[in-house]
Amino acid sequence: MVDIEGVLDQVPVLAASPRTVEELSGGLTNQNLKVTTPTGEYVVRLARSDSSLLGIDRAAESYNTKAAEASGAGAPFVDYRPDLGVLVIGYVGGRSYVNADLRTPGTIQRVADAVRMLHSGPRFSTDFDMFIRQPTYLRTCVTKGFPIPADYVSYGADFLSIQGALGARPMPTVPCNNDLLAGNIVDDGERIWLIDYDYAGNNDAYFELGNSWTECDLDDEHLAELVTAYAGREDPALIARARLQATVSRYGWSLWGFIQAATNDDDFDFHGWGQERFDKAVADFRSPEFGTWLEAVTA
Structure with missing residues (x-):
């Protein structure tokens, strides 16, 4: 089991208090959380599947998330922590x-x-x-x-x-x-x-x-x-x-x-x-x- 609060404390943009954490549905290869702090709302993606077997490259995912943001189609990129298996993007709201x-x-x-x-x-x-x-x-x-x-x-x-x-x-x-x-x-x-x-x-x-x-x-x-x-x-x-x-x-x-x-x-x-x-x-x-x-x- 991942110590979620401990992980979030290590990411500066997510460490602010008060902080609320809400699990989002979906995500078969990630655990997705909505994290709200005084500085904004974020989606935190915690890797949880065997990426090597599925062909997932988390560093490439981070780069491509930035590129998708630049295209105008993707949510804002915020941070990537490979040591924690965490990708943070801006929460865009909607359905x-x-x-x-x-x-x-x-x-x-x-x-x-x-x-x-x-x-x-x-x-x-x-x-x-x-x-x-x-x-x-x-x-x-x-x-x-x-x-x-x-x-x-x-x-x-x-x-x-x-x-x-x-x-x-x-x-x-x-x-x-x-x-x-x-x-x-x-x-x-x-x-x-x-x-x-x-x-x-x-x-x-x-x-x-x-x-x-x-x-x-x-x-x-x-x-x-x-x-x-x-x-x-x-x-x-x-x-x-x-x-x-x-x-x-x-x-x-x-x-x-x-x-x-x-x-x-x-x-x-x-x-x-x-x-x-x-x-x-x-x-x-x-x-x-x-x-x-x-x-x-x-x-």
């Missing part, structure tokens, strides 16, 4: 979204605007490529004997066919959050903030869109709306790119869930989380539309 919020008319356009702002900002210190990360996660599962679906590797060729199709029309990478679930989108009533940069890195913009679409459990019409709002035009090839990247997300992140299930004792069904994404990826690979998506992305 974290749930999946249903993305279905409210007009919201997808606002989210797309915020994503474009992030992608137009300073480049991050690291790159993110699920075609590199997925084999690393798989190697971890195999070498450590972590349980994964018996037929997981049988879809490896389909996964690589997506890599080939996307690579036929490569796009420049941009600074991406890569983990834009609804809970990482905060609306203060005037603007949208994109938070949590554990997995941030320069990446294909359409991974960002496809990943967010699948994690927010949206339908095909919403994907077309999101891509069109982001790109500023309707383009079937770009929609197909985001749709394939959603499959990449499902297949790759499922292993994240299986690693967490084997190493994390939190009261959360990590294995079910991973299985759900794997099942969706399998449905994509088996879909009669899969070949159409591959063809469309190179059109």
Whole structure:
């Protein structure tokens, strides 16, 4: 157990008195606290998962959080204490979204605007490529004997066919959050903030869109709306790119869930989380539309 008060006392901006500490919901790889002092309101992120197994670089997270702030899309960076496993950002207020919020008319356009702002900002210190990360996660599962679906590797060729199709029309990478679930989108009533940069890195913009679409459990019409709002035009090839990247997300992140299930004792069904994404990826690979998506992305 972490002595939270003792940790906060070692961070100058948080040490002031009186101080109130409130636990925030969410955060599967961090414990998130709202800390209020006479000088302001802050969010404190305490690292708690095995970062090495999950591919999290906390120093890069700190750098990328600063870059996200500079883009205008991210919350203010305040402090980073690697010795304590602590990242401090400004509390932006507002409400974290749930999946249903993305279905409210007009919201997808606002989210797309915020994503474009992030992608137009300073480049991050690291790159993110699920075609590199997925084999690393798989190697971890195999070498450590972590349980994964018996037929997981049988879809490896389909996964690589997506890599080939996307690579036929490569796009420049941009600074991406890569983990834009609804809970990482905060609306203060005037603007949208994109938070949590554990997995941030320069990446294909359409991974960002496809990943967010699948994690927010949206339908095909919403994907077309999101891509069109982001790109500023309707383009079937770009929609197909985001749709394939959603499959990449499902297949790759499922292993994240299986690693967490084997190493994390939190009261959360990590294995079910991973299985759900794997099942969706399998449905994509088996879909009669899969070949159409591959063809469309190179059109």
